[in-house]
Amino acid sequence: MVLVLCLGDLHVPYRTSDLPQQFKDILLPGKVQQILCTGDVCSSEMFSYLKSICTNVHIVKGQFDEDHSYPETKVVKIGDLKFGLVHGHTVIPWGDISSLGMIQRQLDVDILISGHTHEFRTYAYEDKLLVNPGSATGAYSSKEPSTTPSFCLFDVDASKATIYTYKLKDGEVKKEKMFFEKRG
């Protein structure tokens, strides 16, 4: 039972000032064991905040990140699943399933986490999964003036994962749950 927090595209302080308070209230330290961050947190203070939730933060470089030492992609093995992490602004067309699929095959991962579009989406095909946690702060994207703040949490149990999604709608945190299982 490994809990993996998945979020990104925070754009603090350039596009937003902070995570929504409703999210901060539930993101308490000591619960998750890993964080996969798609990048564009922007400020180092925000990165320190993520580290305070969990010291194990895996992050990749977004378009506007201040810290240039983050890698472009990262692969993390959790349980029996391989997670790939990429921001997504270098994958064109942005958010395109086939293009992301190429990255997935390149990194040879079961679940590819990408961001940049600020739009929460999951897409399953051929026993693989693409996940975009969206923007945890609801920052504006290149296409949308305002987006729904969202992030997700994986509960990894060997080759199975339960995905809990958290979206802020009308001032309330709406939760949903999905399943993924790697076969073969």
Added chain:
Amino acid sequence: MAAAVGDGAASAAGDSELESPARTKKDLYEARIEEFERVLSAEVIDLNALRKLALGGVPECRPGDVYSLRARTWKILLGHLSKDTKTWGESQRKRRRQYAEFCEEFMVDPTKVAAESDATDANGAASRNREGSLSTSQVDDDPLSTKSDSVWNKYFADNEVKDQIERDVDRTHPDIHFFNNQDGSSAVHKECMKRTLFVFAKLNPGLKYVQGMNELHAPLLWTFRTDPDEAESEHAEADAFFCFMEIMSEFRDHFCKQLDNSSSGIRATMTTLLGYLQEHDYELWDHLVNRMSIDPQYFAFRWITLMCSQEFHFPDLIRLWDTFLADPKGRLDSLLKFCVAMLVSARDLLLAGDFASNLKLLQSYPPTDVNVLIAKAQEIFAQSKV
């Protein structure tokens, strides 16, 4: 043959050659074992006889023994086995089942709880991993939930208690192979300890787990688990749990901070100890309390709460527990009298020393034969009405 400690040694030499064919110490020891076996195999156990015998120490297990005299004696003295031997089979089965139920109830894995409720979701399995967006289902409980009835929330709260228990268990008697070895068996024993202490913490939400409780559980687990009778040692964890509950029922108030100054708290017990000392060795009491102004909490706190488990080596501790558990006047009283004996036995060093050397001696008591101290305790309190 009710043996007080000194007996075996004394009569071996002197009159034995005159009376009968030489009775060596070995003969006397064998006779003692036979006496124990006789008392323990009665249909209805004579508790008084058993107590008298156990006060002098229970014989250790030898290779070839069918069952552990000590394990059985302790279980009877702690009330886990009643004196009517016919009830043993059924009462053991019931208790062991109860412990298993406690474990199941309290050792909760939230992922498995979630998986169980999801398995009943009919849509789930068929629609998984089809191409396209994953289908979503309703969330009743999630890992980040802060609701008080959330399985996850309770799990994380329990983790804090579990961490504290683990820290203590890892430090228990590291010099004893049973608790600390490379071949894997000590890891199993440590898991037993952690489970038992955690179940106790869950059953006592007011007290939970307090540092030091592991020391009151360790001798029980060791004694029951090293029982050559496999039918018993198999269930050592459950048996040790109930005996631990029995001991804690008497000593729990020492662990509760709020009760420190109450009539049942640790301060009151330490005052009783000093009262005994004042009555039986006024000079030493006066020296420690008035002239040296040594507050009992500097040494007696640990002696009492942990039943002297930190003051003696493990084998001696086991021997001590024979006496503590057997004393008809009660375990706490036995412990206090033993502490007085510890003080009186060191009186020469204490009276001659200053504050610093006194404290040093009391906080790391010099290696002493436990049997000598037990004999001293019996000698001191033999005359008194206490």
